[in-house]
Amino acid sequence: MTDISASSFTPPTRFAVPGRIAVSNRAAAVWQTATLTEIRRETPHAATFRFAVPAWAGHLPGQHLMLRLTAEDGYAAQRHYSIASAPDDTGHIELTLDHVEGGEVSGWFHTVAKPGDEVEVRGPLSGFFAWPGDRPALLIGAGSGVVPLMAMVRHHRARELSVPLRLLVSARSPEELIYARELGAETTPVFTRSGPEGVAVGRMTAAHVAPVLSEPPPGGWEAYVCGSNAFAEHASRLLVEAGQPVDRIRIERFG
Amino acid sequence: MNVTRGFTGRDRVHNPGLPPGQYDAGEDWPVLSAEVTPDLAPADWTFRVDGLVERPRTWDWDEAHALPPSAYEGDIHCVTSWSKFGVRFGGVSLDAFLDVARPHGSATHAVAYSHTGYTTNLPLADLTGGRAWIAWEYDGEPLPAEHGGPARLLVPHLYFWKSAKWIAGLRLLDHDEPGFWEQNGYHARGNPWEEQRYSGD
Numbered sequence: 326m327t328d329i330s331a332s333s334f335t336p337p338t339r340f341a342v343p344g345r346i347a348v349s350n351r352a353a354a355v356w357q358t359a360t361l362t363e364i365r366r367e368t369p370h371a372a373t374f375r376f377a378v379p380a381w382a383g384h385l386p387g388q389h390l391m392l393r394l395t396a397e398d399g400y401a402a403q404r405h406y407s408i409a410s411a412p413d414d415t416g417h418i419e420l421t422l423d424h425v426e427g428g429e430v431s432g433w434f435h436t437v438a439k440p441g442d443e444v445e446v447r448g449p450l451s452g453f454f455a456w457p458g459d460r461p462a463l464l465i466g467a468g469s470g471v472v473p474l475m476a477m478v479r480h481h482r483a484r485e486l487s488v489p490l491r492l493l494v495s496a497r498s499p500e501e502l503i504y505a506r507e508l509g510a511e512t513t514p515v516f517t518r519s520g521p522e523g524v525a526v527g528r529m530t531a532a533h534v535a536p537v538l539s540e541p542p543p544g545g546w547e548a549y550v551c552g553s554n555a556f557a558e559h560a561s562r563l564l565v566e567a568g569q570p571v572d573r574i575r576i577e578r579f580g
Numbered sequence: 581m582n583v584t585r586g587f588t589g590r591d592r593v594h595n596p597g598l599p600p601g602q603y604d605a606g607e608d609w610p611v612l613s614a615e616v617t618p619d620l621a622p623a624d625w626t627f628r629v630d631g632l633v634e635r636p637r638t639w640d641w642d643e644a645h646a647l648p649p650s651a652y653e654g655d656i657h658c659v660t661s662w663s664k665f666g667v668r669f670g671g672v673s674l675d676a677f678l679d680v681a682r683p684h685g686s687a688t689h690a691v692a693y694s695h696t697g698y699t700t701n702l703p704l705a706d707l708t709g710g711r712a713w714i715a716w717e718y719d720g721e722p723l724p725a726e727h728g729g730p731a732r733l734l735v736p737h738l739y740f741w742k743s744a745k746w747i748a749g750l751r752l753l754d755h756d757e758p759g760f761w762e763q764n765g766y767h768a769r770g771n772p773w774e775e776q777r778y779s780g781d
């Protein structure tokens with residue numbers, strides 16, 4: 326995969342966040358069968374689903390895929406999901422899904438799915454939120470928005486990368502913090518409803534962002550923000566106010 | 581067909597206005613931009629048409645508002661699968677701008693670009709004939725910033741990533757050049773009725 330520098334047409338306006346990698350259009354066009362091999366509970370509302378996808382083309386941390394469920398009469402529902410697992414050569418990928426109240430696709434996963442079930446996926450998709458592991462990364466997520474960021478953290482660990490990486494993650498409470506057991510010294514959790522004894526509770530503020538941005542690594546941070554639109558607006562505003570350049574902020578909004 | 585065990589899905593609604601693979605988002609209007617929402621005042625907004633035109637021209641907010649008003653009432657379709665029915669946008673038909681700029685006969689495509697630098701490519705034929713607008717009102721109110729205000733391109737017969745938010749200009753070309761999402765694997769045209777989501781569809 327090659328780096329995209331800029332389109333041949335460069336607008337006279339300030340440049341939009343350029344894509345990080347060229348995506349394989351062939352991989353994106355083909356639906357493949359993904360066989361569920363394992364389900365792991367993460368929190369009361371989120372679980373991780375591991376799939377065997379033997380012909381998976383490989384991905385970079387931060388990318389997502391399209392997933393499709395099909396009913397007997399041919400009716401299909403498709404949704405985007407970020408890839409939670411770091412790239413590896415196991416022929417498996419993992420997704421982590423929140424159980425959305427009344428959700429058509431996440432509802433099936435949380436109430437019906439069991440190992441051996443088959444679904445369809447196409448991807449990986451979208452290069453702009455990908456992190457090849459090259460630039461210092463400041464990751465900010467909330468709720469299931471931590472999923473693509475965790476793929477980056479896992480990649481950083483698996484490859485023993487030395488490039489700086491920090492994760493700020495917001496969750497309602499310690500029980501609702503996805504991947505809590507796996508998070509380490511790179512992570513600062515922020516709890517919005519209830520927290521451990523002695524830890525302040527409330528939404529993410531400038532005080533959480535300032536310590537990271539006031540000591541930027543050489544070349545500065547590449548910021549990756551992921552979560553609901555409301556969270557993405559809030560977090561990106563905190564970053565801009567703290568001096569992070571807008572063309573070094575990548576946002577994935579879950580809608 | 582690969583049937584998913586135990587998946588029935590929602591009650592089937594027969595809705596001829598719904599393109600394949602889309603669902604009705606109802607009151608919701610999700611926001612899916614990849615960049616920071618810019619802080620752009622109407623007084624700082626401009627819209628330029630150049631490239632293969634006889635008279636390249638830049639309009640400011642008041643000049644654009646002096647053109648004949650035009651509204652769109654209908655549906656919009658996002659590539660992430662939601663559609664929104666019965667939306668009302670107000671602004672000016674893109675034809676009014678192009679009539680002033682006068683495209684050359686050699687112009688076949690355009691790149692639309694935003695004040696953030698976002699780009700998207702479109703066949704010129706999709707921007708003319710009363711099918712595209714510069715919109716600054718939604719439901720009779722100023723268009724909110726997160727939805728592209730003060731003004732966005734509106735091309736409702738294509739997937740909504742073609743309707744560039746915070747529109748800054750159109751460059752007319754004699755060839756097709758992929759924009760931001762199109763370089764990231766999305767389809768060059770994006771017709772929802774043919775489900776042209778990704779390149780290769």
Ligand SMILES: Cc1cc2nc3c(=O)[nH]c(=O)nc-3n(C[C@H](O)[C@H](O)[C@H](O)COP(=O)(O)OP(=O)(O)OC[C@H]3O[C@@H](n4cnc5c(N)ncnc54)[C@H](O)[C@@H]3O)c2cc1C
Nearest residue numbers: 404405406407421422423425427428429430431469472579
């Ligand atoms: C790039 C991207 C990456 C994402 N990654 C993840 C991820 O890693 N993990 C994750 O958990 N989520 C992720 N999401 C969100 C995910 O795509 C789905 O939106 C989410 O799982 C909800 O889908 P669902 O089918 O369960 O719910 P839906 O059925 O879509 O319902 C969502 C809400 O809309 C309402 N609704 C929708 N359609 C109808 C209808 N026809 N009638 C009535 N009500 C309706 C529901 O009641 C519910 O409140 C991602 C989204 C994007 C865009």
